[in-house]
Amino acid sequence: MKILKLAYKNIIHSPLNLLLSIILFGLGIGLINFLFLFNAQLKTKFDSNLADIDLVIGAKGSPLQMILSSMYHIDNPTGNISIEECKAFLNPKHPLIKAAVPLSLGDSYRSYRIIGSTDSLMSFYGAELQQGKIHAKDFEVTIGRAVADDTGLKLGDSFVSSHGFNDDEDLAHDHAAFKVVGILKGTGNVIDQLLITNPSTVWNVHDHEGHDHQDHEGHDHGDHEGHDHGDHEGHDHGDHEGHDHGDHEGHDYGDHEGHDHVDHEGHDHGDHEGHDHGDHEGHDHGDHEGHDHGDREGHDHGDHEGHDHGEQEDKNNSNQAVNDPSIPFARTNADLLKYPEKEITSILVKFKNRTNFQALSMPRSINDNTDMQAASPAIEINRLYSMIGVGREMVKWLAFLIAFISAVSIFIVLYKSMRERKYELALIRVMGGSRSSLFQLITFEGMLLTAIGFLVGFVLSHLGIEILAGSLKSSYKYSFSGFQFMKSELILFGVSLLIGLVAALIPAVKASKTDIHNTLTEKG
Amino acid sequence: MLRTKSLEYQYSDGQAFRFPDISCESKDKLLILGSSGVGKSTLLHLLGGLLNAETGSIRINDSEMVGMKPGQLDKFRGDNIGIVFQKNHFVASLTVLENLKIAQFFGGIEDEQKCKDLLKRLNILDKAHKSINTLSEGEKQRVAIARALVNNPALILADEPTSALDDENCDEVIGLLEEQAGEAGAALVIVTHDNRLKEKVSNQLTLV
Numbered sequence: 001m002k003i004l005k006l007a008y009k010n011i012i013h014s015p016l017n018l019l020l021s022i023i024l025f026g027l028g029i030g031l032i033n034f035l036f037l038f039n040a041q042l043k044t045k046f047d048s049n050l051a052d053i054d055l056v057i058g059a060k061g062s063p064l065q066m067i068l069s070s071m072y073h074i075d076n077p078t079g080n081i082s083i084e085e086c087k088a089f090l091n092p093k094h095p096l097i098k099a100a101v102p103l104s105l106g107d108s109y110r111s112y113r114i115i116g117s118t119d120s121l122m123s124f125y126g127a128e129l130q131q132g133k134i135h136a137k138d139f140e141v142t143i144g145r146a147v148a149d150d151t152g153l154k155l156g157d158s159f160v161s162s163h164g165f166n167d168d169e170d171l172a173h174d175h176a177a178f179k180v181v182g183i184l185k186g187t188g189n190v191i192d193q194l195l196i197t198n199p200s201t202v203w204n205v206h207d208h209e210g211h212d213h214q215d216h217e218g219h220d221h222g223d224h225e226g227h228d229h230g231d232h233e234g235h236d237h238g239d240h241e242g243h244d245h246g247d248h249e250g251h252d253y254g255d256h257e258g259h260d261h262v263d264h265e266g267h268d269h270g271d272h273e274g275h276d277h278g279d280h281e282g283h284d285h286g287d288h289e290g291h292d293h294g295d296r297e298g299h300d301h302g303d304h305e306g307h308d309h310g311e312q313e314d315k316n317n318s319n320q321a322v323n324d325p326s327i328p329f330a331r332t333n334a335d336l337l338k339y340p341e342k343e344i345t346s347i348l349v350k351f352k353n354r355t356n357f358q359a360l361s362m363p364r365s366i367n368d369n370t371d372m373q374a375a376s377p378a379i380e381i382n383r384l385y386s387m388i389g390v391g392r393e394m395v396k397w398l399a400f401l402i403a404f405i406s407a408v409s410i411f412i413v414l415y416k417s418m419r420e421r422k423y424e425l426a427l428i429r430v431m432g433g434s435r436s437s438l439f440q441l442i443t444f445e446g447m448l449l450t451a452i453g454f455l456v457g458f459v460l461s462h463l464g465i466e467i468l469a470g471s472l473k474s475s476y477k478y479s480f481s482g483f484q485f486m487k488s489e490l491i492l493f494g495v496s497l498l499i500g501l502v503a504a505l506i507p508a509v510k511a512s513k514t515d516i517h518n519t520l521t522e523k524g
Numbered sequence: 525m526l527r528t529k530s531l532e533y534q535y536s537d538g539q540a541f542r543f544p545d546i547s548c549e550s551k552d553k554l555l556i557l558g559s560s561g562v563g564k565s566t567l568l569h570l571l572g573g574l575l576n577a578e579t580g581s582i583r584i585n586d587s588e589m590v591g592m593k594p595g596q597l598d599k600f601r602g603d604n605i606g607i608v609f610q611k612n613h614f615v616a617s618l619t620v621l622e623n624l625k626i627a628q629f630f631g632g633i634e635d636e637q638k639c640k641d642l643l644k645r646l647n648i649l650d651k652a653h654k655s656i657n658t659l660s661e662g663e664k665q666r667v668a669i670a671r672a673l674v675n676n677p678a679l680i681l682a683d684e685p686t687s688a689l690d691d692e693n694c695d696e697v698i699g700l701l702e703e704q705a706g707e708a709g710a711a712l713v714i715v716t717h718d719n720r721l722k723e724k725v726s727n728q729l730t731l732v
Contacts, residue, residue, distance in 0.1 A: 006615070006626060013617030423613040430574065431671075432602015432630035434595050516574045520609070521565050 003437060007444035010417075017413045018449070021406065025453025028403030029496060030460035035396055036488050037465050038472075041480050046072070046381055049190045051125055054354050055363060055374050057081070057089055058346030063375035064384060070103055070346040071377055073113045073190055077105045077345045081372050084340035089347050090333040096359045098352040099124065102336055105345040106202035107161035112147045114161055114178070114195045116202035116344075118332055122184065124348065125191040131155055132182035138204055138329060141178050141197045145186035153180050161205065200329045203342060407503045410449050414507040418442060425511050426519040439512040446504025447497045454496035458489065525550050526571070526679050526711045531580035533566055541566050543580075546713075546729065550678070553702060553712040555721055558731030565683065567731070568715045572681050573601040585678050602631040606672030606710070608701070610684035612664055614656040620667055621652040624674050631675035642670040646700065662693055666700070673704050680705050682714040686721060698724055 011018050049071055058066045061078025068075035083090065089100050101124050104116030115121075119134060127144070132155045135142045143153055153159065158177040178197070186192055330336045336344070351359040363374035418425070425438055465472075466482025526548045534540040541563035548554040558564050569575040571582060573589055576597070582589040584604055592600060614623050624639040643649040646666040651659060659667065665685070672680055682701055686694040698714075698721060705712035714721065722728065 002629065006618070009615075009617040009622070421616070424615055427613045427615070428626075428630065429598065430572070430601070430607055431627045432598055432632075432675075434598040436595075437598075437630070517569050520569070520574070 003440050004444050004448075007441055007448055010421075010441070011445050011448055014417060017417065018452075021410050021413055021449045022453040022456050024402065024406030024409055025450055025496070025499075026456030026460060028399050028401075028406050029454050029457030029492065030464070031395065031399035031402065031457075033457055033461035033489060033492060034464050035392060035399065036486065036492070037461055037484070038480070039392070040486055040488075041465070041484060043385075045189075048188060050377050050381070051189065052350055053124075053348045053377050054351045054359070055349040055376060056346055057086060057349060057366060057372055057374045060371060060373045063373060064380045066346060066373065067375055067377050067380040068384075069105065070348065071190065073115075073193060078373075080343040080345055082341065082343050083336055085370065085372060086344070086347055087337055087340060089349060090337055092333055096351055096353075096356060096362065097349055099350045100333060101348045102199065102333065102344045103346050103348065104199040104202040104343070106197070106205055107163055109147075109153075109159050109161050109178070109195055110151050112144075112151065112193055112195055114141065114197060114202070116197050116199035118199075118330065118336070120332070121196060122191065124350075125187060125189055127184045127187050127191045130183050130185040132180070135181050135197055136329075138198065138201045139178050140181045140201075141195045142182035142184060143180055143195045144184050144192040146192035147195055148183045155180055155183065198329055198331070199336065199342070199344060403499065406453065407450075407499050410446055410500065410503040411506065413449075414442060414446055414504050415510075417445075418507040418511050422514060422519050425514045426516045429514060429516045430520075435512040435514075438514060439508045442508035442511045443501055443504040446508075447500035450496040450500030450503070451493075454493050458493075525583075525585055526713065527581075527583045528571070529581040531567075531570060531577055531582065533563075533570055533575065533577055543567050543570075543731070544729065546571075548711040548713055548727070550709050550711050551706055553705065553714070553725055553727060555725040555728045556713065556715045556731060557717065557719075557722070557728060559717055562731040564715045564717070564731060568607075568681055568683050568713075571679070571713065572605050572607050573597050599632070602627075603675060604678045606675065606677040606680045608665075608668050608672045608680070608682040608685050610687055612668035614664070614667070616655075616657055618656060619653050620648065620656055620659065623656055623667065624671055627671045627674050633675060639670070639674055642673055642704075643667075645704070646670050661688070665689075665693075665697055669697070669700055669704060673708055673710075676708055677710050680708075680710045680712045682712070682716075684716050684718065685714065687716065687718045691720070694718070694720055 051071075053071060056067055056070050058070060058077065059079030059081050065075050066078045069077040083102075086102075088094065089097060090102060094100070099120060101117055101121050103121070106114045106116055108114060122128075122134070122142075129142070130145070132142070147153065151159075157180045159180075160177050178195070178201075184191065184196075330339070336342070353359060363376060366372055366374035425441075428438060428441070429435075462482040462485075464482070465480050469480040469482065472480045526546065528543065528546045530545065531543040532541065533543075543563065546554065546556075556564065556567065566575065570577050573592075576594075577590045580590060584600075587600065587604070589597065589600065615626055618626060620643070621636075621639055624642070625634075625636065628634055628639070640649060640652065643652055646669060648659075648663055648666050648670075651663060651667075656664070656667070672682075680701070685701065686697055689697060701712060701714070714725065
């Protein structure tokens, strides 16, 4: 029979008090720990997907959006860039760049993105083949582990993509089906969530709609603009403006003011040298109408209208599976460079030496001098953290408030029960217990309450993560696990015990001052 | 063995008591009588180490209690003195057996068999694992006696052990106290105003 055991018997002797204390404390600790776990897991996932990428180059727009779409695949791309524009960065002989992976973001299948890239994408993320082979023809795909697990796609399966990021049957492209030829091993990073094909496949999917244009001179320009604007449409109003401001503060890109304007104009001029301007205006109008819709469908419209210039009837005829033999199958950057008129979405860049002065100044020079933008993933992700930090802070303070209230309630419970048990406490002294025995007893009771409360909160928070993993996965594209534990939980346990100790301090001091004689001789 | 000499106590409100010298051998018993207000409880609490005497001497076996440091006195009390009260309090969250074991814990020993033997002798072994609050008053009094004996004390103090009891139970309780004190080899001091006990204990001291 030890004092700790006596303390335990005492607290379970009044179950209602126990319940009140541990529910309140458990809730507070549970919320705090849930935030810890969620943040840590999200950060780990974000960080693991940084994959040592130093720079992302893509179409002008929100840098954060570009990072989210190109590295984390949780947003729509900012637009496309032509290979001609970015050929310098794809050149294997670039003096500063160790590796550059072009990405062509395409459609999606069951909200997993189909991405056109060279084979180097897989080595970039350290992915290895588990089954089958790497895609070698158009419309062949190699899929990530999570995609295979979640969608049930197997080697040899065929599927039809839907446009953009929507999982909407109405938007399904009715062209040739994709075929799964390879499945990658799980890596824990974002490649698990991708369906990888070749850039040419993405081009095929999108160009076949307007393949009539192939005959027209200048088609690429039309296509280009349509794309570019089309993509902006969905975002301009919300994302871009918000981001551009942030960007100014962080980066001092100078010319970002009215950045969208610059973009449009720059584009038009750059691409349309020698083209007649009447045509352009027609383009822009078409685009801006699409703009107003402000959503992905809007994008589609803008796209088509921009392209077709009243050739609507052609569009309807062209919705068939067409594998354009003139479109190349590119395995390497060198292959891509043979088709300067084609487009990709972005380039992931690793520098040879990231502290090199020229490498450091590269983003700025891209932003200032080209129609493209360059952004550092680390900077953008930190910006994202600080943005979502506000909501997190509020929940955190709410949790602290609950923990504080529960500490007060534990204090009241202990104080009250100490008063009710004054004969018992005097008796313990009669039996030979010292003042410090009583002090220990009451502090143990307080610490036991918070320890049990901590356990309840601990279980609740892990359970919460596990239960919410499904919906978290659909919004963040990452799998969360309730079975990951952290060192900070030990610290939280220590803090819980400390709170119990502090809450018990006053009752414990009072108990230790119990006057045996007066208590026992008190009549009535 | 208990011996006191020129024992005095003064409360902070000025009320002062002076007690006659007391002597009680092991296995012997002493009845201290007196009406209310003559300092019976004060004497009992002084003898039990619940109050610190400032002058005089209280010796139990060969130890002098007056002048002990508080922690030392707590330990000494747990080891050497068993007290039975008129209204006995228990640790409500514990069972009968656990209430005996907690007394052993504070007395610094651990001997479950001894607890069970005592409960058996007092005829309440079947209640050992019952919560203390489910017992009748008579049963509680027995548990209190068992608790006073559980550490083999040199001195057993009983504060009005019988005043709330009917004649039959009074006889039984006083019988049990005498018997158990005798078996444990302890000195038994009963403080009471219950005149029924006068016939039962010959060694008497009346406070005035």
